[in-house]
Amino acid sequence: MTDIRRYSFAAVVLLVVLRLGLGWQLLYEGLWKIDTLSTSYPWSSDGYLKSAQGPMRNVFRAMTGDPDDKNWLDEELVAQRWDQWKSRFAAHYGVDERQIGRLNALIDGPSAFASPLESLPAGVDFKAAKLDGTVSFDAKAKQLRVDGKKHLLATEKATLEEQVADKEGAEYDNYRKALNDVFTRASKLSYKERTRAHLMGNPDNSGNINGRISQLKLYSEMVERYEDKLSAAHITFEMDHLNRVWSDARAKGRELAGPIMAMDVELKEDAMDILSVDQLKRGPLPAPWTPIKIVDTLTIAGLAGLGILLIIGLFTRFAAFSAAFMVFGFYMAMPPLPGVPDAPGPEHSFIVNKNLIEVLALLALASVPSGQWFGMDNLLGRVFSGKSKSAAK
Template sequence: MQDLKKITGIAILFIVVLRLCIGWQLLYEGLWKIDSLSSTRPWTAAGYLNNAKGPFRDHFRNMTGDPNDLNWLDADKVKAKWAAWEQRFLNHYPNLTDGQKSKLHQMVHGNKYFAAKLSALPPSVKFDGSLGSIVSYDPKRKLLLIDGEQHLTPKEKQRLQKMVPVKKGPNGKLEGGTALDREYYDAVEKAYARSARLSYIEKMQASLRGNPELAGQINIKQEGTIDGKRIGKIEQYKNAIDRYEQKLAQADQQFKVDHLNKIWAEIQQMKSELVNPIRALEDEMETEANKLLTPEQLAAGPIPHEDTEIHRVNMMTIAALTILGGLLLIGFGTRIAAIAAAGMLLSFYLVMPPWPGVPEAPGPEHSFIVNKNLIEVMALLTIAALPTGTWFGIDGLVYRFFHKKKKSTK
């Protein structure tokens, strides 16, 4: 091996500058990602990992925990997720008042019942049949109650109001019947208006389960026939994923790969149309919950993120970028830091390797075998092979300190 003393000063300068540049790039990436954590849209590696290609595709995609965002389309899982978020919210802000807690619970889960004041029930009013399970009257509290889970439909409201001889006049005033009848008519109106407010979980369930376009529809009269079931968009999306995975395993020619790329783009469009509205509901819920807080409570900062697989990947990536970038920049533990950084960047490279037979990664870059990540890996290994830290960095100070100590003991 060539004597290191024969390396020219200009070569040493450029190698050190190369180390500093890579260190700064990694450090800045880490700091930027840390800063994004306090924003409404924190950085996540999910998008990059979900689009993994090549032989390690399944490994990297599975690191997200939910590579196709199917959990967002499962009403039970979303409900559990939001219930867990509510608990984290309560734990993070322990000084919430009872009123704030009640409003938060109603906002997320909904009311147990919807009520309107009513001094007494008119003699002609009887809650029988299906109405009996939805509407009731509490004589002690003098309240007309509507079940919070079932709500009240427009037809049911009309049935309730037709039980008394009251109508709305042209000017909006109630006409006919007794004063109690009019009070009852108005109470039904108020209770109905309150029952029309859906909680966020109910809105989500209405979208994922109650919307025939998404959830599908079964025609009981034609059940068992080809027209008996209408497949919803959620099932179409799942079927499209299954077909894509099957065809991907058989894609042995470029034209098949090109065709699959088009299919994948369509699948991503389908996913956006299905998942984004549920994500938007979650964002809206969190924003509305924050509005319940006082300035003093808001000073406690945002609630901690859910401890999911992708969150751990995000945190490890941010920590690695920041720490390794900082070490390379100050030249401390340079060789170990360079090897570790090379390993990290190699993993980035393997997510979308520009190899023959692997679909090209999206973006303006066009590479074959070698891309920017691999070049940085090679540069870092070169840095690890040379004592750049002793040339310029804390490693040099440590080396000189112990070298002098050894000389003084001789």
């Protein structure tokens, strides 16, 4: 056991207080992040890592799995993401066939939209309106049906209404009502169709306007331009220009990916409406183990676990060194080094910032046996010391 008399009383007290303070700060950070996990806006390191700068920028950004949110701009990847989520959702809540049908209708759309109709009145001719592949009448089911993948446009509905514009009677009134009902239902797009409409149906996004660059391609070029200029920027005005370029690129990315991310949230909220009370008692659907979830889990566990070890003084040197290593990672994600763009926020630092100071303080704690002075390390030392003496006898 280290002789405490080698240190002054003031040094011992201050180092123990420093250890407790740093331990509490780490623990509280971890607990706060845990508390947010049950809210609508759970904490994630995603934004922090995507904004990483400095010599390890690519390493930290790669931890997110999709540093530029381009996966949200790929229709096939979004569809695949939702199909995988649907499988996990169905398995977690044990949904029945009826609920699966409603879930499929939300994501992929129904095979057909239907409205009750006893009979098709005379004068209605879907083929003459060139809609025989879109609209049909099921005499057996007594339904007016619209193909789920083709929908029904307002102009097409108007064409069908014109066929019976001068007709009167209950039979025609029922037809008009059924046509209005099925048109309203067919106007609602599935989530996959809404994604396709946003990415490809918008001519400005897809580049379907002659002479105009696709907004999706423009975003990719903005990101590439920033990456190309980043290594060459050294002086202040170049950094300022780079910050504006990056800000514009991120704004364009949010403009394109934001609506699809919002659809993702909306889909999951709509899906909860199909569940019974008993199914809801199973709790929220666990998120899949994506790269960013692994990083977030390790960060939270590290903050809380190392904070506890520092507070109780157990394995103190190991805990202090490990915490220093972790916080140094935070520092390297946005280091205030020469030639590195400034980190967002009110803090202004050069080389040394709060994270680096915390690293140095933790390394100082790792160099002294503060857990032996006040903590569980002292108790463990006494236990093992007693066993050694007993064995020697």
